[in-house]
Amino acid sequence: MSRTTIDDKANTDIALKAAVDREKRREFADWLKSGGLPELNPTSTPSEGQSRFR
8 A cells, every 4th residue: 555545544534533523513512402401401391202310
C-alpha cells in the first residue's frame, strides 16, 4: 500500500467518524429537547414509553 493510499484511508476514517459524532450529538440534543431528562425539568411529564427510575 502506498503512503498516499494510507493517508487517504485515514482521512476518510476521520471524516466518517466526525460525521457520525455530529449525528449522535444532534440526536442527543433532539432527545433532550423532547424531554429526555424529565427530572431536570420539574414542569414536564415523562413521554409515553419513558420510565422514571426511582
